[in-house]
Amino acid sequence: MDIEKVNSMDFGEFVDVFGNVIERCPLIAAAVWSQRPFSDLEDLKKHFFAFIDALPQSGQEGILRCHPDLAGSELRRGTLTAESQREQSGAGLTTLGADERLRLEELNARYRARFGFPFVLAARFSDRAAASRELERRLLCPSAQELRTALGEVKKIGSLRLADLLRADPAKL
């Protein structure tokens, strides 16, 4: 899909296509639509990220809370979004052994209890071993730093999803 096609989209089409670039936060696409026309993918990405960066901390934490746990209950229940399902299975998180899954579950619970939002990692840049290693490392970080790190992961996930969409053939959307 080229940027001209994106710029020609009406509001509904734009949110249909880009509403899950940031997991379960269609509001962001709904806001970014009014920034059109976009010069290219980078410009579109810049507007998504600028919206996130301009939010108060409560809004940024809200974005993180919209993310399903890695290898969590939503994965088991099959209620992940298509993007999350692909990302998590690509990182080998759908085939964890029981002990690995329980370990992640326990770490996720400790992380959420500490920071008040779930651990977020761009799974496509990771694998099952790296996920729990990163979780253990980041669990020890100061809260302000961890918020910035987590939002950086949200942006990595969003970048990959945008790149997929811009490469996608509109007929298949």
Ligand SMILES: NC(=O)NC1=NC(=O)NC1=O
């Ligand atoms: N908690 C998470 O990090 N979730 C996810 N990371 C991804 O890359 N996809 C997800 O669903």
